[in-house]
Amino acid sequence: MERLTSPPRLMIVSDLDHTMVDHHDPENLSLLRFNSLWENAYRHDSLLVFSTGRSPTLYKELRKEKPLLTPDITIMSVGTEITYGNSMVPDHGWVETLNNKWDLGIVREEAGKFSEELKLQSETEQRPHKISFYVDKSKAQEVTKELSQRLEKRGLDVKIIYSGGMDLDILPQGAGKGQALAYLLKKLKTEGKLPVNTLACGDSGNDAELFSIPDVYGVMVSNAQEELLKWHAENAKDNPKVIHAKERCAGGIIQAIGHFKLGPNLSPRDVSDFLECKTENANPGHEIVKFFLFYERWRRGEVENCEAYTASLKASCHPGGVFVHPSGTEKSLRDTIDELSKYHGDKQGKKFRVWADQVLATDTTPGTWIVKLDKWEQSGDERRCCTTTVKFTSKEGEGLVWEHVQQTWSEQSEVKDNSSWII
Ligand code: GLC
Ligand code: MG
Numbered sequence: 001m002e003r004l005t006s007p008p009r010l011m012i013v014s015d016l017d018h019t020m021v022d023h024h025d026p027e028n029l030s031l032l033r034f035n036s037l038w039e040n041a042y043r044h045d046s047l048l049v050f051s052t053g054r055s056p057t058l059y060k061e062l063r064k065e066k067p068l069l070t071p072d073i074t075i076m077s078v079g080t081e082i083t084y085g086n087s088m089v090p091d092h093g094w095v096e097t098l099n100n101k102w103d104l105g106i107v108r109e110e111a112g113k114f115s116e117e118l119k120l121q122s123e124t125e126q127r128p129h130k131i132s133f134y135v136d137k138s139k140a141q142e143v144t145k146e147l148s149q150r151l152e153k154r155g156l157d158v159k160i161i162y163s164g165g166m167d168l169d170i171l172p173q174g175a176g177k178g179q180a181l182a183y184l185l186k187k188l189k190t191e192g193k194l195p196v197n198t199l200a201c202g203d204s205g206n207d208a209e210l211f212s213i214p215d216v217y218g219v220m221v222s223n224a225q226e227e228l229l230k231w232h233a234e235n236a237k238d239n240p241k242v243i244h245a246k247e248r249c250a251g252g253i254i255q256a257i258g259h260f261k262l263g264p265n266l267s268p269r270d271v272s273d274f275l276e277c278k279t280e281n282a283n284p285g286h287e288i289v290k291f292f293l294f295y296e297r298w299r300r301g302e303v304e305n306c307e308a309y310t311a312s313l314k315a316s317c318h319p320g321g322v323f324v325h326p327s328g329t330e331k332s333l334r335d336t337i338d339e340l341s342k343y344h345g346d347k348q349g350k351k352f353r354v355w356a357d358q359v360l361a362t363d364t365t366p367g368t369w370i371v372k373l374d375k376w377e378q379s380g381d382e383r384r385c386c387t388t389t390v391k392f393t394s395k396e397g398e399g400l401v402w403e404h405v406q407q408t409w410s411e412q413s414e415v416k417d418n419s420s421w422i423i
Pocket of ligand 1: 052053055058121125132133166167206367
């Protein structure tokens with residue numbers, strides 16, 4: 001958050017499973033569409049927040065399975081754990097507030113009396129301020145009622161949330177995704193960084209609270225669960241700030257950005273002609289996202305005869321410009337572009353995707369931009385990531401010139417293999 005010197009233009013607070021991530025789409029297309037939109041138009045001045053029911057352990061697993069961007073803030077375990085930045089620094093202040101009228105031992109003891117109905121979830125999902133079970137749909141309401149009465153009698157103040165037609169979470173009353181968001185908004189406000197707009201996105205019961213935080217726009221994705229739609233019909237039907245999208249998962253988030261006019265909503269992945277984007281070239285982040293998208297399509301054999309684009313790309317490389325491969329070898333930028341022609345369609349029909357994460361540009365001296373990003377490449381079941389630094393220069397009235405590109409293997413990369421890594 002420190003990188004922002006003024007209030008963020010947009011803060012997206014999104015659930016992951018069945019909202020940002022479509023588990024029914026092995027190609028991850030809507031997620032990849034969201035990713036390029038975010039890196040292209042929002043990363044530099046906005047905040048991305050993931051708010052998931054998953055514990056840190058399961059959250060990290062999901063990140064390995066799916067092409068998720070790196071959020072600025074991560075809220076896990078149904079709003080009971082908040083962390084900041086890449087290194088996920090925990091918010092200890094938030095945790096302290098959750099100890100009020102909460103006692104893990106008593107919750108376990110009382111819940112244990114429902115051993116017929118409640119089946120404990122895996123150990124990783126039991127957290128200091130969250131105890132989670134599976135429960136049959138037909139029993140959920142009755143158990144929730146009885147258990148809350150028992151816990152109240154024992155002097156606790158808890159919140160019981162039912163999600164996805166099977167999960168039952170017990171949390172301190174002050175916890176939950178909505179309370180965590182309210183806390184975050186308050187904190188941002190005191191720092192003078194209250195977002196201009198906030199959009200909450202979700203699909204299931206534990207997301208309902210997100211939609212009752214004042215001044216927050218909300219989208220329930222088209223595939224939202226019955227329990228969330230029921231909650232909406234009973235509690236927020238007349239709130240024009242909350243919509244039920246027509247599109248699934250991340251497609252619904254993009255739809256909501258357009259519906260509420262929160263900013264650009266055309267993903268670069270929805271543009272087929274690269275030369276069409278030419279006019280906006282003065283933005284170095286845009287140049288990067290567009291290039292790596294072209295690179296993916298080129299190797300997938302989805303763009304034909306793109307000589308016009310490669311020629312314009314070559315023309316925008318400085319004649320003495322150098323590309324430093326992660327292996328350490330250096331090549332001229334123009335030769336690197338020429339070499340690309342050999343790889344046209346080599347990934348045709350294969351699982352091959354490329355995405356940029358954390359694209360951030362700084363203009364240290366006038367007319368010079370340094371752009372840093374993580375460039376990810378998925379090929380089959382292997383994923384690799386290179387930290388990439390690009391230096392651009394721009395002259396008044398002219399486009400950007402690629403001066404220098406340097407890549408090093410990222411620590412996040414599962415495979416650090418130089419073979420077949422082109423750019
Ligand atoms: C995630 C968590 C699980 C929780 C559910 C609903 O799936 O892993 O523990 O019950 O979200 O909040
Ligand atoms: Mg969900």
